[in-house]
Amino acid sequence: MSTVGHAVRDSATMLRRNLRHMVRYPSMTVMLIGQPLLFLLLFVYVFGTTMGAGLPGAPAGDAPAGDRGDYLTYITPGILTMTVASVSIGTAVLVANDMTDGIIDRFRTMDITRGSVLTGHVLGAMIQTAHALAVVVGVALSLGLRTAATAAQWIGLVALLVLLSLALTWFTVALGLAAPDPETASNLPMVFVLLPFVGSGFVPVDSMPAGLRTFAEHQPFTPVMDAFRGLLAGSPDGRDILLSLFWCSVIGGIGYLWSRRLYRTRAAR
Structure with missing residues (x-):
């Protein structure tokens, strides 16, 4: 079998290992999906009527300004971003577990491709993220999410979500490798969950104080x-899409290179 064939086979084996972990220990998956759902319900039903007044983002329908449907439509992108970030926390914890419980030493004695361990984690996290996003979108639609997106725009949305998931997953893999223990690994990626709040996720950046507005306008998630x-x-904005592609490429590229370097150095100890 060729080198590429070995890498694919070993990565598939590691993917199956991670999927079995998700099936055997569903509590983490439930918790990671439950967090963005909780925020979705909280903001729509507790703050929706008040914060919906004057907000942009209702693409269809004749509902008056200030109803919960307007605010649901506005915050759904922030909740989707938070969902991707939330699942990435679990990835960091799993990677940190592998690095501290001795399994990497056992893998080193086997004839497996070195990078397959990380690839398995990334692919497993992507599948978990897809399930989480499907649940969140389903709940948002059931609550009355209004959208005027065409089929091509839905495909574009899915593609951008996949790219964001890939970028954050590689970066949180690196954070899991850098963390000294799983507890620390669970805290390091929390910044990604908080960034939607300090951006355009829940209120327009124009409503923020000057200093905070500057940060919100220039941070990656906005x-x-x-x-x-x-x-x-x-009505997609080409500039926003290009900036999204840029930030996802930067975050993903740094995460990939950093994780490979950390894995080589830590696994060699």
Whole structure:
């Protein structure tokens, strides 16, 4: 079998290992999906009527400004971003577990491709993220999410979500490798869950104080959430999409290179 064939086979084996972990220990998956769902329900039903007044983002329908449907439509991109970030926390914890419980030493004695361990984690996390996003989108639609997106725009939204998931997963793999223990690994990626709050996820950045507005306008998640919002509204902004592609490439590239370097150095100890 060729080197590429070995790498594919070993990565598939590691993917099956991670999928079995998810099946055997579903509590983490439930918790990671439950967090964005909780925020979705909280903001829509507790704050929706008040915060919906004057917000942009209702692409269809004749509901008056200030109803919960307007706010649901506005915050869904932020909740989707938070969902991807939430699942990535579990990835960091699993990677940190592998690095501290001795399994990597056993893998080193086997004839397996070195990078397959990380690839298995990334692929497993992507599948878990897809399930989480499907649940969140299903709940949002059941609550009355209004969208004017065409089939092509839905495909674009899915593609951008996949790219964001891939970027954050590789970065949180690196954080899991860098963490000294699983507890620390569970805390390091929390910044990704918090960034949608300090961006356009829940209120327009124009409503923020000057200093905070500057940060919100230039942080990576704001153009990503604006791109999601434009795609759902049926009127995507090319600049937001280009900025999203740029930030996902930067985050994913740094995460990939950093994780490979950390894995080589830690696994060699």
